[in-house]
Structures are given as C-alpha cells and as structure tokens.
Amino acid sequence: MPDTIIETHQLTKVFGNNGNAVHALRGIDLTVARGEFVALVGPSGSGKSTLMAILGCLDSPSGGTYALGGRWVHGLSGAELARVRNEQIGFVFQSYNLLPRASVRRNVELPMLYAGLGRRERRRRAGELLEQVGIADKAEALPAQLSGGQRQRVAVARALANGPALLLADEPTGALDSHTGHEVLALFRELHARGNTVLLVTHDPTVAALAERKVEIHDGLIQLPSAAAAAAGAPAEPGEPGQVAAAAGEPGEPRQDAAAADSVSAAAAAEPSPDAAAAADLAATRAARRPPRRRRGR
Ligand SMILES: Nc1ncnc2c1ncn2[C@@H]1O[C@H](COP(=O)(O)OP(=O)(O)OP(=O)(O)O)[C@@H](O)[C@H]1O
Ligand SMILES: [Mg+2]
Numbered sequence: 606m607p608d609t610i611i612e613t614h615q616l617t618k619v620f621g622n623n624g625n626a627v628h629a630l631r632g633i634d635l636t637v638a639r640g641e642f643v644a645l646v647g648p649s650g651s652g653k654s655t656l657m658a659i660l661g662c663l664d665s666p667s668g669g670t671y672a673l674g675g676r677w678v679h680g681l682s683g684a685e686l687a688r689v690r691n692e693q694i695g696f697v698f699q700s701y702n703l704l705p706r707a708s709v710r711r712n713v714e715l716p717m718l719y720a721g722l723g724r725r726e727r728r729r730r731a732g733e734l735l736e737q738v739g740i741a742d743k744a745e746a747l748p749a750q751l752s753g754g755q756r757q758r759v760a761v762a763r764a765l766a767n768g769p770a771l772l773l774a775d776e777p778t779g780a781l782d783s784h785t786g787h788e789v790l791a792l793f794r795e796l797h798a799r800g801n802t803v804l805l806v807t808h809d810p811t812v813a814a815l816a817e818r819k820v821e822i823h824d825g826l827i828q829l830p831s832a833a834a835a836a837a838g839a840p841a842e843p844g845e846p847g848q849v850a851a852a853a854g855e856p857g858e859p860r861q862d863a864a865a866a867d868s869v870s871a872a873a874a875a876e877p878s879p880d881a882a883a884a885a886d887l888a889a890t891r892a893a894r895r896p897p898r899r900r901r902g903r
Contacts, residue, residue: 608638608639609637609638609639609672609674609675610638610641610673610674610770610771611635611637611660611672611673612636612637612671613633613636613660613669613671613672614634615632615634615668615669616630616632616633616634616656616659616666616668616669616671617630617631617633617666617667617668617669618630618652618655618666618667618825619667628825629652629655629825630652630656630666630667630825631824631825632825633656633822633825633826633827634827635656635820637771637804639770639802640797641802641803641817642793642803642805642816642817643803643804643805643817643818643819643820644805644807644812644815644816644818644820645657645804645805645806645807645820646806646808646810646819646820646821647823647828648823649808651822651823651824651825652824652825653775653806653822654775654806655825657773659671661694662678662681662686662689662690662694665679665686666679673689673693673771674771691719691720691767692720692767692769693769693770694769694770694771694772694773695761695763695764695765695766695767695769695771695772695773696764696774696775697760697761697772697773697774697775697777698760698775698777699775699776699779699780700780701748701753701756701759701780702760703748703756703759703760703763704748705748706747707748708744708745708746708747709735709740709744709748709751709759710731710732712759712763713731713762713766714728714730714731715763716763716766717730717766717767730766731744731762731766734763734765735762737762738758738759738762738792739758739792740755740758740759743755743759752785753780753781753782754785754786754788754789757778757789758792760777761777761789761792761793761796765796765801770802771804772796772801772802772803773804773805774793774803774805775806777789777790777793777805778790778809779808790812793805794815797817803816
C-alpha cells in the first residue's frame with residue numbers, strides 16, 4: 606500500500622446547471638498521508654460534506670482527479686465504486702444511519718456480508734469490533750435501545766468492519782451532547798493511534814484542535830494556512846455565497862436524505878443495508894448477478 610491515501614487535484618463539483626448552478630467545490634488539491642488524523646473545518650455551505658461524499662466515493666466529482674490509495678477512482682463505474690467503498694472506506698455519518706430493525710451485531714456484520722465473509726468470521730470480527738468500541742454487551746440490542754453515543758460507536762464499528770484504508774466522519778459528534786461527543790472523539794483518536802487514517806469534519810474548534818492537521822475550506826476552496834489565519838482574525842463575511850446557499854437549501858441534507866432513503870428502501874427489502882453505501886453495494890452486487898431482464902414477450 607502506498608503512503609498517500611488521498612490525493613486530489615483540482616477537484617470540482619457543480620450542482621445544477623446554467624442559471625442555477627452551484628459551484629460547491631472549485632478546485633480542491635488535498636493530500637492525506639497514511640496514518641494522518643485530519644480535521645476538515647469551514648463555514649456552513651463551504652463544501653465539506655460535498656468533498657467528503659466524493660472522497661468516500663458516494664458521489665462523483667464534476668472535474669479534477671482523485672486517487673485513493675494510489676488508485677484513480679474518478680471515472681469508475683457505480684459497481685466499481687461500490688466495491689471500493691466496501692473494501693477501502695469506512696464512513697461515519699452525523700445521524701448514525703443504522704438499520705433500525707437489525708441488531709447491533711448485524712449492523713456491524715453487514716459490510717462483511719457484502720464483502721463475502723463467512724458467517725462465523727463475521728460474527729467473530731463483529732464481536733471484536735464491538736469490544737474495541739466499548740459496547741460488546743449491547744451486541745443483541747436494537748439501535749433504538751441505545752443512547753446516541755452508543756449508536757455512534759456501532760456506526761464506528763461498522764465503518765471499521767472491512768479494515769478500511771480510510772475512515773471518513775462527517776460531523777460524527779454533531780448530534781451528541783458535548784460529554785458524549787468527546788467520548789466518541791476519544792475513540793477516533795484511539796483509532797488513529799492504532800494506525801487508522803482519519804478525516805473528520807467538525808464545526809467545533811476544540812475537536813479540530815485534537816487532530817494532527819486542520820484543513821480549512823471556504824467557498825469550495827482550501828484556504829492556505831496564511832489565508833486561514835487572516836480569515837480567523839477577520840470578521841465573518843455575511844454575504845458569503847456558500848453561506849447564503851446553505852441557509853436556503855440545508856446543504857447537508859440532500860445526501861443525508863439520500864442515505865436515509867437508501868437505508869429505508871433497503872430495509873424494506875429482504876436484505877437490508879445500513880447506509881447509502883451499503884445499499885448501493887448490495888444493488889451493484891445484485892445487478893452483477895442478475896441476468897438481463899426481459900420485459901415483454903416470451
Ligand atoms: N445535492 C445538492 N444540490 C444542490 N446544491 C447542493 C447539493 N448539495 C450541496 N449543495 C450546495 O453545495 C454547497 C456546499 O454544500 P455542503 O453540504 O458541502 O456544505 P457543508 O460545508 O457540508 O455545510 P454544513 O457545515 O452546513 O454541513 C452549498 O452551497 C449547498 O447548497
Ligand atoms: Mg455538511
């Protein structure tokens with residue numbers, strides 16, 4: 606495995622077109638080395654979740670390049686991206702995105718099921734992961750029977766299921782009280798200390814201060830350290846385009862909704878999925894196995 610986990614060059618993302626185009630990312634150059642713990646910070650609407658979705662292979666960029674672990678991932682097909690997600694990426698969402706009707710253990714086992722691990726091995730590893738995040742005693746509970754902090758621990762265990770090269774977390778403590786939030790953060794620090802590469806979005810400066818490196822994004826662009834320092838000393842810009850758009854459109858939500866919708870639709874199916882990524886992975890696996898459907902005649 607190469608030492609660079611993330612390498613992007615001039616990554617752009619445009620939502621909509623022509624008259625109502627939103628330039629969410631405007632040329633992101635980001636490099637993250639193996640084993641780093643990076644905090645991604647910036648005002649609401651600055652493009653953090655958009656960038657995380659692309660880095661997590663949940664979305665494709667409009668332009669630019671992205672190499673994950675030395676392999677180009679921009680331009681891969683949906684099925685190929687699903688495989689990359691399942692094997693290489695662990696994603697932790699603010700809203701946990703656990704399957705409500707599946708036990709904690711099953712939630713953690715699902716990514717391993719998609720990866721083709723046998724039952725016994727899945728069980729063993731899920732037990733180990735739950736132990737690692739400190740909730741082994743809740744293995745048979747349903748998510749609704751857990752506190753927010755415990756749910757996020759399950760989500761972290763699930764993210765770690767297939768030993769990902771990269772752990773991405775978009776405001777993982779955003780829905781938690783500060784004490785529980787700090788406990789979950791301590792978990793991320795511990796994972797980092799064990800060699801995991803972590804990229805975490807946060808609004809909380811004390812959280813950002815815990816990371817090894819802070820990357821600041823403003824209006825779809827990474828701020829250079831000097832510009833970031835200047836911006837920190839300057840008064841907030843009320844008319845910042847990203848902020849206006851964010852206030853109007855609740856930017857983080859469409860993707861969260863999409864993830865939730867995928868969870869819900871997948872949960873309605875016989876083989877449910879814990880999040881958008883897993884749902885897509887399952888769909889891709891099914892599509893690959895299924896012969897072409899004949900709609901008419903014969
Ligand atoms: N699916 C979408 N369709 C159209 N515009 C979008 C979409 N997703 C995000 N945007 C826009 O892209 C910009 C960046 O949004 P993004 O969600 O990445 O911001 P953020 O930095 O994560 O904000 P927050 O801190 O509030 O979560 C915003 O202007 C937002 O309105
Ligand atoms: Mg966001």
